[in-house]
Amino acid sequence: MAATDVTPGTGSVALPRTDVVSADGNRAIWLLLAAAFVAILNETTMGVAIPHLITDLGITAVAAQWLTTAFMLTMAVVIPITGFLLRRFPTRMMFIAAMSLFSTGTLIALIAPGFTVLLLGRVVQASGTAIMMPLLMTTIMNVVPAHARGRMMGRVSMVIALAPAIGPTMSGVLLDTLGWRWIFGIVLPIALAALAVGAIWIRNIGETIREPIDALSVVLSAFGFGGVVYGLSQIGGAAAHGGTAAEKAAGAQATTTLIVSLSVGVVSLALFAWRQIALQTRGVPLLDLRVFRSMNFSLSVAQFGLLSVSFFGAITVIPLYMQNVLQASASVTGLVVLPGALLMGLAGPVVGRIYDRFGPRVLLFPGSIIASGVLWMFTTFDQDTTIWMILIAQTALSLGLAMSFTPLFTASLASLPRRYYSYGSAVVSTTQQVGGAAGIALLVAVMSGVQTSAMESGVDELTAGAQGAHAAFLIAAIVSLTLIVGAFFIRKPDDDDAPAAVAH
DSSP, X not given: OOOOEEETTTTEEEOOOXXXXXXXXXXXXXXXXXXXXXXXXXXXTHHHHHHHHHHHHXXXXXXXXXXXXXXXXXXXXXXXXXXXXXXXXXXXXXXXXXXXXXXXXXXXXXXOSSHHHHHHHHHHHHHHHHHHXXXXXXXXXXXXXXXXXXXXXXXXXXXXXXXXXXXXXXXXXXXXXXXXXXXXXXXXXXXXXXXXHHHHHOOOBSOOOOOOOOHHHHHHHHHHHHHHHHHHHTHHHHHOOOSSHHHHHHHHHHHHHHHHHHHHHHHHHHHHHHHHHHHHHHSOOSSOGGGGGOHHHHHHHHXXXXXXXXXXXXXXXXXXXXXXXXXXXXXXXXXXXXXXXXXXXXXXXXXXXXXXXXXXXXXXXXXHHHHHHHHHHHTTOOTTOOHHHHHHHHHHHHHHHHHHHHHHHHHHHHTSOGGXXXXXXXXXXXXXXXXXXXXXXXXXXXXXXXXXXXXXXXXXXXXXXXXXXXXXXXXXXXXXXXXXXXXXXXXOOOOOOOOOEEEO
């Protein structure tokens, strides 16, 4: 048996090589999966609730939108920091911190007397949510042997797919029966139960470092990633060009905000990267950019970013197209999206097993062809397209995405040395946030801009809406073509059975 190494002061012990996941590791993964499911479920409930909140709280639509914008901004600011935090603090402490923040934010939102306190609750919730996914992925990479990682990452894909499928449906039922506070009232006891069980069962996994956090890096990261995401959120407003003076003024203001935010974001990100490179040689960086020395990791992250642009943009446009052009109800829209999301979730473990046996290319190439083909099919939809056609296409798209997410998750992180897992997880999660924000902003802006132009030229509202959706789907379809090419270059890294670290 190999000798064990103890990290002084951490209580972590590096175990000898094993071909199975330990009982402690299994418990940690299942608890983290449950916690991530609750966090993502909560993240997807607010969109449906906004019309109710506008009425109940007496706020404007612009103010109500901040309940999702602030959540997204907080995620973009916190996630890049998690790479350092997961190395600096033990697993159990990070889990308790994440679930405590999430539970506290949920409680604040539940009892909020007005909009300001509710917004504060959403920000606190997002702070906990941002830690959860990188913590889950880092834990999986540390405790699961290389030959079984695809199967375990398939469970992560299941969580990512099922939670957004259930969230809006659950939110709609609660809004129609009990009111918006119950969105948080249902989630809170589940979050508290996960916190209590995790505090008892989760043990520290991996080694920790004893370096102080670099305050300048935190500031630059916040302005960089926050500025980019907030700037992207303004694309829709900047693209609007209504005929009234007020609408033109609002569009001009959004354009100014867009330019300033993106400029601040890009400059801050450049300074952030320079700071991390400097810290790599004389300290511990907040986000170690040496992860990009792995070509397979870099290609996988790029592929994942493009996939996020197409996927999150398309799934945002589909409900808008169905409700605004096909005049479908919110409940029908939710039911159309549900089968695909369920298929994507259930396919996750199967896709993981295929990855473990054959590698990523056998999944990525057909998966990207299916996804791209469906997006090109979407470009043919108009005001006469049937609901059944959309349901079939959406389900096929979900299958293609299911064949892509798990291989990219696994191949990217498995390409890194063990000490970089936390940084790699932070990069992947940040890429998803920024790519998703970019896809949503771009496609919604294109759809709105084309629709407005068509209506100003005398086209009726439904036809104009169909033209706007066509333009948005066309952008997503063009982006998806790069995924087919990229699928050829992603490989399965050689198995690395380096010992996992579990606390005692």
